[in-house]
Every structure is written in C-alpha cells, then in structure tokens.
Amino acid sequence: MREITLSKAVNEALAEEMRRDERVFIMGEDVAEAGTPFKILSGLVEEFGTERVIDTPISEPGFMGMGVGAAMTGMRPVVDLMFGDFIFLIMDQLCNQAAKTHYMSGGKLNVPLVLRTNLGATRRSAAQHSQSLHALVAHIPGLKVALPSSAYEAKGLLKTAIRDDNPVVIFEDKLMYQDSAEVPEEEYTIPFGVANVKREGTDITLIGTSSMVQVCEAAAELLAEQGYSAEVIDPRTIVPLDEETLIRSAQKTSRVIVVDEGHQSFGVTSEIASRINEKAFYYLDAPAMRIGAMDVPIPFTPALEDLTVPTPDLVVKQALKLLRGEMIDAA
Amino acid sequence: MGTQVKQNSTADYLRMYRQMVRIRSFEDNANQLYLSAKMPGLTHMYSGEEAVAVGICEALTPQDKITSTHRGHGHCVAKGADFKQMFCELLGKEEGYCRGKGGSMHIADQSNGNLGANAIVGGSMGIATGSALSSKMRGSDEVTVCFFGDGATAQGLMYEVMNMAALWRLPVIYACENNGYSEYTPTDEIAAGSITARAEAFGIESFQVDGQDVLAVNDLAVRLVEKCRNGEGPFFVELMTYRYHGHHVGDINREYYRAKSEEEEWKSNKDPIIRFRSWLVDQGIATEEEIDQINYEVKQDAKAAVDYALSAPYPAAEEVDMHVFTDIKHAVA
Numbered sequence: 001m002r003e004i005t006l007s008k009a010v011n012e013a014l015a016e017e018m019r020r021d022e023r024v025f026i027m028g029e030d031v032a033e034a035g036t037p038f039k040i041l042s043g044l045v046e047e048f049g050t051e052r053v054i055d056t057p058i059s060e061p062g063f064m065g066m067g068v069g070a071a072m073t074g075m076r077p078v079v080d081l082m083f084g085d086f087i088f089l090i091m092d093q094l095c096n097q098a099a100k101t102h103y104m105s106g107g108k109l110n111v112p113l114v115l116r117t118n119l120g121a122t123r124r125s126a127a128q129h130s131q132s133l134h135a136l137v138a139h140i141p142g143l144k145v146a147l148p149s150s151a152y153e154a155k156g157l158l159k160t161a162i163r164d165d166n167p168v169v170i171f172e173d174k175l176m177y178q179d180s181a182e183v184p185e186e187e188y189t190i191p192f193g194v195a196n197v198k199r200e201g202t203d204i205t206l207i208g209t210s211s212m213v214q215v216c217e218a219a220a221e222l223l224a225e226q227g228y229s230a231e232v233i234d235p236r237t238i239v240p241l242d243e244e245t246l247i248r249s250a251q252k253t254s255r256v257i258v259v260d261e262g263h264q265s266f267g268v269t270s271e272i273a274s275r276i277n278e279k280a281f282y283y284l285d286a287p288a289m290r291i292g293a294m295d296v297p298i299p300f301t302p303a304l305e306d307l308t309v310p311t312p313d314l315v316v317k318q319a320l321k322l323l324r325g326e327m328i329d330a331a
Numbered sequence: 332m333g334t335q336v337k338q339n340s341t342a343d344y345l346r347m348y349r350q351m352v353r354i355r356s357f358e359d360n361a362n363q364l365y366l367s368a369k370m371p372g373l374t375h376m377y378s379g380e381e382a383v384a385v386g387i388c389e390a391l392t393p394q395d396k397i398t399s400t401h402r403g404h405g406h407c408v409a410k411g412a413d414f415k416q417m418f419c420e421l422l423g424k425e426e427g428y429c430r431g432k433g434g435s436m437h438i439a440d441q442s443n444g445n446l447g448a449n450a451i452v453g454g455s456m457g458i459a460t461g462s463a464l465s466s467k468m469r470g471s472d473e474v475t476v477c478f479f480g481d482g483a484t485a486q487g488l489m490y491e492v493m494n495m496a497a498l499w500r501l502p503v504i505y506a507c508e509n510n511g512y513s514e515y516t517p518t519d520e521i522a523a524g525s526i527t528a529r530a531e532a533f534g535i536e537s538f539q540v541d542g543q544d545v546l547a548v549n550d551l552a553v554r555l556v557e558k559c560r561n562g563e564g565p566f567f568v569e570l571m572t573y574r575y576h577g578h579h580v581g582d583i584n585r586e587y588y589r590a591k592s593e594e595e596e597w598k599s600n601k602d603p604i605i606r607f608r609s610w611l612v613d614q615g616i617a618t619e620e621e622i623d624q625i626n627y628e629v630k631q632d633a634k635a636a637v638d639y640a641l642s643a644p645y646p647a648a649e650e651v652d653m654h655v656f657t658d659i660k661h662a663v664a
Contacts, residue, residue: 025468051468057498062491065457069475070465072446072458073396092488096451097458104437105447106430107654141655141662165657240659 001184006148007040007177009155010116014041014078016187017162018048021076024162027054027063028080037082038177064090064115068098068167071113076162081117084171085131098167099142113168114161119147120173120211120261121309127297130305132210132261135268137169138239144168144192145239149213151181153236156190164192173211173261193240197249201231204255204319207246207272208234212259218312219319228323238268243275250280255322256288259310264292286322291315339549344616347389347545349625351381351604354405356633357414358576361404361421361435365580369641371423374435376576377405382603383508383570384409386548387476390556396444396462396475398455401436402508402574403448406478411443414636424643431646432654444473453479453486456505460492463503463564474502474559482513484526490533493565497533502559504552505530505567508542510574515588530567542572543603546610573597 018024032055035042045053056063067077098111119132138145144166148154154172161168198213199220208216213234220230231249235242250256256276260268269290276288294308358378364370388409399406407417420427421435428440439447446462449455459477466473483489496503513521527537541547548570555566575598577585611617655662
C-alpha cells in the first residue's frame with residue numbers, strides 16, 4: 001500500500017469531502033494561499049477558490065463564532081485554529097455556544113462544525129505554542145474529540161468528523177505532520193467511539209492517545225525484549241470513548257498504564273484510569289496508572305522541555321514496576 | 332411619528348400594534364409568574380422596547396434570521412413565536428420551544444428563523460455574522476439581524492465580526508438596543524465615545540433611530556433589509572430605547588443607579604405602544620374601540636397560554652441526557 005504523510009492525509013480528507021459536499025468549507029488564518037504555516041492545506045484554494053477556503057483576520061473568537069452560525073444555518077464549516085493553544089481564545093464560542101446549542105434548543109438546532117487544531121510539545125516553541133489541551137474540550141458535554149495517531153487515522157477520522165452533525169474537535173500532533181503511514185487510495189472513514197488494538201498482548205495494557213500511541217508501541221517493543229507482552233490500544237476518539245474495549249483489555253492483562261500528552265492532573269489519563277479502576281477493579285493486580293505531561297508550563301529550552309513529555313523509557317520504567325508488583329512513581 | 336413611512340396597509344399597521352401589545356402582555360404575565368413564584372429562575376423584561384423588535388422583525392420574512400439576547404422575549408414574539416410554547420419554555424415544560432431545556436434566556440424558534448436568545452452578553456454576534464456568511468455562500472437572499480444591547484458594545488467579539496462582515500459585505504444588520512443601562516450601570520459610564528462611530532470605523536453605514544417610534548424603526552429596517560438583499564450590507568443601527576423594569580425581574584430596588592422619575596418620564600411620555608395607538612387613531616386607521624378589542628384579545632390569549640403552560644407536563648426524567656448529541660440518544664447511558 002502507498003504511504004503518505006499525515007499532512008497529506010488531512011489535505012486529501014478535506015479535498016474529498018469538499019468535492020463530495022458543497023456545504024463543506026474551510027475558514028481560518030492563512031489557510032488559503034499560505035496553506036497554513038505547516039503547509040497542510042496547500043493546493044486546496046487552487047481547487048476550491050477563496051470562497052470555500054477563506055482566509056480570516058487574526059480573530060479567533062470571531063471566526064469560530066461565525067463557524068457556529070454558518071453551521072446552524074446549513075453549512076458545514078471546518079474551522080482551522082492555527083495552534084491548539086489558541087483554544088483559550090475561543091472558549092466561549094466553542095463551549096458556551098457550539099457545545100450547548102443542540103441541547104439548549106431541545107434538539108432543534110444542530111452545529112455540524114469541525115474544529116481542526118493541533119497539540120504536542122518538543123518543537124521548541126515554548127509555553128504558548130506547545131500545549132495539548134484536548135482534556136479541556138472533552139470536559140464539556142456536547143463536543144466530540146478525535147485524536148488521530150497516524151496519517152491513516154487522520155484521514156479517516158477527519159472525514160467522519162466532517163460528516164458528523166455535532167461539533168467535533170480534532171487535534172493533530174504537530175510533530176507528526178511529516179510522519180508517513182499506509183493510507184489506502186480508496187475511500188474510507190473511521191467510526192467514532194471504536195478503539196484500535198494496535199498490538200495484542202497479555203501482561204500489561206498500554207493505552208495511548210495521538211502520538212503517545214507511538215510511544216506506547218516503542219515501549220511495548222522494549223518490554224518484549226525483556227520478555228513481557230504488552231497490549232497497545234489507541235482509543236482514537238476520547239468523546240465518545242470506547243470504554244468496552246479498554247475495560248476488556250484491562251480485564252485480560254490486569255495491569256494498565258494510560259499515556260497522554262495533556263497535563264497529567266485532572267486530565268485524560270486521570271479519566272480513563274478512573275473508569276478502568278471503577279469498572280475492572282476486581283480484575284486488576286494494581287491500580288490503573290497515569291502518565292501525562294508534567295504539570296508545568298512547557299519550557300523553551302530543550303534541556304528542560306524533553307523532561308516534560310512521556311517517553312518510551314519512562315513508560316517502560318513504570319511498566320516494569322507494575323509488572324514486578326511495585327507501586328509506580330507518583331506524579 | 333416617522334414621516335417617511337412606507338405605504339403599509341391597515342392590516343400591517345394593526346399587526347404591528349398587536350405584536351407590540353403581545354410583547355407587553357407576555358412580559359406582564361412573565362413578571363407575575365416570577366412574583367408569584369410560579370416560574371423557576373429569573374427573566375429579563377423587554378417592556379418599553381417593543382417598537383425595536385416589532386419595527387425590525389416586521390421588515391423580515393420567516394426565512395430571515397435573527398439572534399437574540401438574554402432580554403429576548405420581545406424578539407421571539409416579534410419574529411412570530413407562539414405564546415403557548417413560549418410560556419411552556421419559561422416554566423420548563425416539555426411543550427416549550429426547547430423542551431424546557433433552554434428557558435427564558437435560550438428560547439430559540441428555528442421555525443421562524445430565531446436562532447436563539449443568548450445568555451452571554453454579545454455571545455451571538457459571531458453566530459449572526461456566520462449566519463449571514465452562510466446565506467451569502469448558499470446564494471440565498473436571507474438577511475440576518477443581530478440584536479444586542481449597549482452593554483455588548485464592550486465585548487471584543489463585536490469588533491472582530493464587524494470587521495469580517497464589512498470585508499466580505501455580509502447581509503447582516505447589527506441592531507444595538509441602547510436602553511441606557513448596561514445591567515446595573517449607566518451606559519455613559521461604560522462606553523467611551525459614540526456607539527455608531529464604532530461601526531463607522533469599519534466602513535459600515537450606521538444609523539441612530541428613535542427606538543420608541545415603531546414606524547421610524549420599521550421604515551429604516553425595510554430599507555436596510557432591501558439593501559442587504561441586494562448585497563449592500565452590512566449595516567449598524569443604534570436604537571434609542573428604554574427598559575421599564577430592572578436588569579431582571581428581581582432587580583426591584585434600583586434607585587441607586589436609576590431615578591424613579593426618569594422611569595416615569597419614559598413610561599408617560601415615550602411609551603411606544605401609547606404613541607402608536609394615538610397615531611393609529613389620529614390617522615383614522617383604527618378606532619379606540621377597535622384598539623381596545625385588540626388589547627382585550629391579546630390579554631385573553633396570554634391568559635389562556637399561561638393557564639395552559641401552568642398545567643402542562645414537565646419533561647420526563649429520561650430527557651436529561653437526550654439532545655447532548657444528535658446521534659447518541661442518551662449521552663450518559
């Protein structure tokens with residue numbers, strides 16, 4: 001099968017959906033001729049014109065709010081938020097407006113909107129361009145949250161997001177844009193709420209999101225060298241969450257570590273670990289554990305930044321403790 | 332009253348009058364429901380501002396869109412909503428416009444183009460502007476009116492979306508209802524400079540109009556809606572008006588920010604309903620008796636709707652996690 005980059009996969013998904021449905025359009029900062037700073041959207045304005053690939057001023061709340069209004073009145077906007085960190089600027093429009101409109105209207109109004117943005121540290125971009133803020137969004141009822149872990153997921157999940165009648169926020173890891181993976185030429189979508197068991201194992205379950213799936217896979221390789229069989233699961237969407245697959249795996253392996261690049265406290269790892277502890281308790285040999293990003297603003301200097309994110313070595317270290325019956329290090 | 336009045340028919344004038352009376356009557360009943368502890372929560376009265384909502388909404392078709400505010404009952408009625416479903420919503424009943432899940436501050440009536448009231452001051456400005464963008468992209472001639480108060484001019488969102496509306500010539504009318512008070516603070520204390528100048532800075536043609544004169548409001552609205560349909564939008568209108576009640580129904584002792592004499596002055600000499608009634612009689616469009624008959628009918632309608640809503644059922648408990656998502660029947664299964 002051919003391999004393409006995650007960036008190319010996103011571009012293909014948008015182009016295919018815009019060809020399929022004339023209501024789909026893109027708006028955001030530097031999305032047209034510039035194709036975004038990451039060049040993800042290059043070529044789209046040439047095919048679809050500036051009426052469907054709309055460059056906006058640097059007004060995140062403004063264009064996010066306009067996306068909500070357009071979605072409520074028959075369009076299907078894909079709003080491009082240049083950096084995930086800017087989500088703080090649009091919180092009212094995302095969380096008070098988009099998320100609640102369907103519910104507050106008793107099911108009469110829909111907001112079929114996709115917010116495309118990114119996450120991920122270690123790009124030496126410091127504290128305001130490196131955060132992984134998906135837990136904030138997942139906390140708000142009414143928003144779906146997708147976290148693609150490769151080019152294959154990026155394309156399939158984005159196509160599903162665009163066809164969904166609810167507001168969906170999709171976070172791409174900005175460090176993975178140039179990573180390649182096998183992506184079929186043929187049309188496909190990936191359903192929400194269906195986890196992907198990336199690697200089967202029997203001794204421990206490693207649940208990873210976004211680029212942390214790669215971290216978990218690397219850790220699983222290292223554990224295999226030491227004779228342990230790790231199962232790696234990618235939830236692919238955290239809202240909705242495929243709890244059943246995660247719990248079934250926990251029941252099978254009896255040990256679980258959840259790895260996510262958001263801050264560890266009050267985060268995605270906490271939520272998933274809690275659910276497993278509540279629902280698979282009698283099958284577990286140890287509490288389900290969390291590894292998130294360190295609870296500090298992301299530092300600029302590489303000497304410090306690299307210490308803040310989960311790594312395969314850290315996952316292996318904690319996994320070995322669990323496998324040997326020791327408590328893992330507290331956060 | 333307005334001098335450059337378009338040629339409305341007698342039926343148009345009487346409908347405008349009836350709609351203003353319906354708003355006043357709706358609010359009087361809502362206030363009573365609050366005072367008699369029959370309504371959960373609070374509500375924000377539109378009384379005194381009727382000519383604004385009616386003058387504008389009478390210039391719109393049911394397909395045209397509006398976004399509304401926390402003080403939104405007037406917009407909802409003026410855009411064509413039904414009393415029964417509105418009172419049911421205020422009382423949290425299943426037959427309400429939003430199945431009781433929105434309440435006073437979130438009434439939406441998409442069947443008449445009302446995209447919803449909004450409890451975040453200025454929160455709907457993006458939605459209104461996006462609705463206008465959508466209308467343009469779909470090749471529709473629908474116009475969107477964004478209602479907001481003077482207080483919302485302090486929100487940054489307004490400047491972001493007016494900039495885009497002007498850049499892209501969107502069919503949206505920003506209708507600033509200046510009732511002189513930003514919640515509990517006189518507007519003079521929170522707004523520097525001129526309000527219309529804010530829009531003019533973006534090259535948006537702006538108007539100030541007497542918001543107590545329904546014909547002046549309607550005349551301007553008809554002209555601006557037509558221009559919007561011809562691709563000449565956006566526009567900005569500051570409507571000078573007054574709210575008779577406090578910020579909300581519970582804001583009763585308010586002399587620390589507003590004198591009773593000022594309220595009396597507006598009610599006695601600038602009431603939009605009394606003024607329009609006199610004009611209708613003077614012009615020979617309706618007799619006093621005919622107008623009294625309208626008032627009587629509206630009161631009866633309102634009473635029947637309140638009685639209906641009071642005895643209507645609440646939504647079932649199983650509704651609590653429905654409508655979180657369109658495709659997941661119960662979000663908390």
